[in-house]
Amino acid sequence: MSTPAEHHGCDYTESALLAPIDRSWFDAGLQPEALRDVINNLAQDTRTIHPKPELVLRALSMPVAHVKVLILGQDPYPTPGHAVGLSFASDAPRLPRSLANIYKELYDDTATTRTTGNLDDWVDQGVLLLNTTLTVVSGQAGSHSRIGWKKVTDAIIAIVDRPGVVALAWGAHAGRALANCQHMEVIASAHPSPLSARRGFFGSRPFSRANETLIAAGREPINW
Numbered sequence: 001m002s003t004p005a006e007h008h009g010c011d012y013t014e015s016a017l018l019a020p021i022d023r024s025w026f027d028a029g030l031q032p033e034a035l036r037d038v039i040n041n042l043a044q045d046t047r048t049i050h051p052k053p054e055l056v057l058r059a060l061s062m063p064v065a066h067v068k069v070l071i072l073g074q075d076p077y078p079t080p081g082h083a084v085g086l087s088f089a090s091d092a093p094r095l096p097r098s099l100a101n102i103y104k105e106l107y108d109d110t111a112t113t114r115t116t117g118n119l120d121d122w123v124d125q126g127v128l129l130l131n132t133t134l135t136v137v138s139g140q141a142g143s144h145s146r147i148g149w150k151k152v153t154d155a156i157i158a159i160v161d162r163p164g165v166v167a168l169a170w171g172a173h174a175g176r177a178l179a180n181c182q183h184m185e186v187i188a189s190a191h192p193s194p195l196s197a198r199r200g201f202f203g204s205r206p207f208s209r210a211n212e213t214l215i216a217a218g219r220e221p222i223n224w
Contacts, residue, residue, distance in 0.1 A: 006048045006138075007049050007050075008045065008046055008049060009042035009043045009044060009045035009046065009047075010042075010043055011049075011053050012038075012039060012042040012049065012056070013039065013053070014032065016056075017035060017038075017039070017053060017056050017057055018035070020057055020061045021060040022060060022061055022062060022063045022064070024063045024064040025060050025064055025156070027064075028064050029155070029158075029159060030060075030155055030156065030159060034152045034155055035148075035152060037151065038135075038148040038149055038152065041148055045137070047138065048080075048137065048138040049135050049136070049137060049138065050077070050078060050080065050083040050136050050137075051076055051083035051084060051085045051135070055084060055085030056085055056134050057085070058084070058086060059085060059086055059087070059128055059129055060156070061123075062123060062128065064159060064160065066126045067126055067128045067160045068125070068126035068164070068166065068214055068219055068220075068222065069127045069165070069166045069167070069210050070127075070128045070130060070157070070160055070165060070166070070167040070184070071088065071127060071129050071130070071167075071168045071170075072087065072130055072131070072132065072157075072167065072169060072170070072174040072177060072178065073088055073131040073132070073170075073174070074142070074171070074173050074174070075133035075135075075141065075142060075144065075145060076131060076135065077090060077092075077096060077136075078136045078137065078139050078140055078143070079139070080138055082096060084117075086123065087129040087131045088102060088119070088192075089118065089119040091117060095116075096117070097193065098191070098192045098193045099192075101192040101193070101197040101201065101202070103115075104202070105192065105197075105202055105203075105204065105205075105206070106207055108202070108203070109205045109206070109208050110207050125220075125222050125223060126222070127222060128160060130153065130156060131153070132145075132150065132153045132173065132174075132177050133145045133149045134152070135149070154177070157178065160184065161183050161184050162183050162184060163183050164184075164218070164219055165183075165185070166186075166210045166214060167184050168189075168210060169187065169189070170188075170190070170192055170201065172191075175188050187204075187210060189201050189204035190204070207222070207224045
């Protein structure tokens with residue numbers, strides 16, 4: 001039997017998914033119909049899904065014009081209570097390992113110390129924390145990578161592919177997803193996961209490099 005904390009495919013209706021999206025995304029060309037395949041596939045999934053329906057497209061609550069930096073992840077944390085609808089952010093009492101490595105590089109790059117997984121202040125400054133797949137089955141990383149999310153997130157990436165925006169491509173997956181971008185600056189490195197962080201993420205200085213690019217474009221830097 002389900003507990004109140006569990007959410008299954010039938011909970012992920014079009015109205016629930018679209019609710020947090022700022023109107024400017026639709027004006028810029030995001031089509032609600034792009035979600036049709038996702039919703040149909042979710043409706044057939046009886047397993048526990050993360051994050052909660054109202055958080056799935058939470059990243060799009062900021063207006064398109066406010067986006068300065070795109071940080072692209074792969075899919076939500078599959079551990080219950082971790083995924084919050086923003087890539088790499090977490091409500092977990094202990095930092096997920098990838099986020100801990102991000103914070104280590106952040107400190108080495110900018111001398112900034114962060115201790116919680118809450119990244120709302122980044123969002124407030126125009127950092128779009130997006131995954132290429134926006135839902136996941138509990139305990140099964142990558143389980144929703146082929147249910148139709150690519151069409152949706154490709155459309156989102158195309159909308160923010162504009163001069164004055166910086167994308168941080170961490171890992172081969174993000175690099176492939178951003179390969180066709182023609183206008184925004186893409187800063188690529190290895191992924192911050194424990195398996196790859198020492199193969200090119202540590203020492204890549206993504207935060208200071210992103211700010212240098214923003215300043216060069218006449219935009220305010222991010223207070224990381």
